[in-house]
Amino acid sequence: MKKWIALAFLGLVLAAPARAMVFTGSLLGTNENPPNASPGTGSVTVTMDVALHSLRIEASFEGLLAGVTAAHIHCCTSDATPNVSPATQTPSFVNFPATMAGSYDMTFDTSQASTWNASFITANGGTTAGAENAFFNGMMDGGAYFNIHSSLYPSGEIRANLTPVPEPSTYALLLAGLVVVGGVATRRRR
Numbered sequence: 001m002k003k004w005i006a007l008a009f010l011g012l013v014l015a016a017p018a019r020a021m022v023f024t025g026s027l028l029g030t031n032e033n034p035p036n037a038s039p040g041t042g043s044v045t046v047t048m049d050v051a052l053h054s055l056r057i058e059a060s061f062e063g064l065l066a067g068v069t070a071a072h073i074h075c076c077t078s079d080a081t082p083n084v085s086p087a088t089q090t091p092s093f094v095n096f097p098a099t100m101a102g103s104y105d106m107t108f109d110t111s112q113a114s115t116w117n118a119s120f121i122t123a124n125g126g127t128t129a130g131a132e133n134a135f136f137n138g139m140m141d142g143g144a145y146f147n148i149h150s151s152l153y154p155s156g157e158i159r160a161n162l163t164p165v166p167e168p169s170t171y172a173l174l175l176a177g178l179v180v181v182g183g184v185a186t187r188r189r190r
Contacts, residue, residue, distance in 0.1 A: 020049040023139050025146060025160025027061055032147075032159045033082045040064040040100075040158040044146045046073070050136055053111040057093060059146065062101035066152035071096045071104075073146050073162070075120070076138030087120040087135050087144070100150075110135075140164060 023046040025031075029038030042061030048054070059071070075087035088108075096104055108115040110132045124130040138144050139162055150157040 019051045020047050020054075021136075021140070022047050022165040023144070023162040024165055025162045027059070027146070027148060027158040027160045029153075029158055031145070031161055032153070032156045036153055036157065038063075038065055038153060038157045040148075042148070042158060042160070044160045044162070046139070046146065046162055048110070048136055048139065050110075050132065053109055053132065054107055055088075055110050055115060056105075056107040057146075058105045059148075060103040061148060061158060064100040064148070064150050064157055066150040066157070067100055068092070068096065068098045068102075068148055069151050069154065070149040071147065072117070073135075073144055075135050075144040076141070077143040077145065085119060086117045086147075087131070087138070088116060089114065090117050091149075 025044050027040065027042035027044060029036040029040060032038075040061060040063040042059060044057070044059040047056040047058075057073075070091040071093055072086040072090055073088045074084050077084050092098075093104065093106060093108075095106065110116075111128050113121060113128055116128060116131045116135075120135075121128060121131045124134040135144070142161070142163055144162045146160045146162060147156045148158050149155065
């Protein structure tokens with residue numbers, strides 16, 4: 001029995017919640033609302049660590065029909081409002097390439113007002129902490145999207161609906177539970 005308790009404890013330690021959450025999405029014109037026929041494609045990974053107040057944006061894109069005029073994350077959508085205002089820096093993330101293809105990797109401090117759209121801060125209690133909390137919850141609920149706008153598509157040429165990536169700790173917790181259940185079942189048969 002001690003062996004099973006040790007394994008369960010190990011599984012719980014491995015399953016300790018991570019501080020950072022990762023969200024990904026595919027950038028496509030068909031993800032826009034309404035959809036468009038842009039041949040542009042790309043991908044984005046957003047890593048948010050609330051404890052460290054960091055937001056990392058990693059994006060790559062190609063095939064746009066015009067140069068980028070804006071790039072940011074919109075939040076927080078619902079079924080009734082699939083298009084919402086930007087939550088992050090406007091019109092674009094600092095140093096985002098204004099080209100038809102490119103890549104981007106930048107980390108922002110979510111405790112700084114410069115990371116957020118001022119109206120998003122105001123709408124969420126008037127503080128960066130309120131904005132950070134609303135943004136994280138919106139991302140967890142699937143209510144955020146990364147958008148790249150161009151001069152040809154001022155409302156957005158390609159868009160990625162951001163979805164959370166399951167943490168490895170989730171799988172470790174599941175495995176630990178299966179080990180405990182299997183151990184108890186084996187012990188009861190003896």
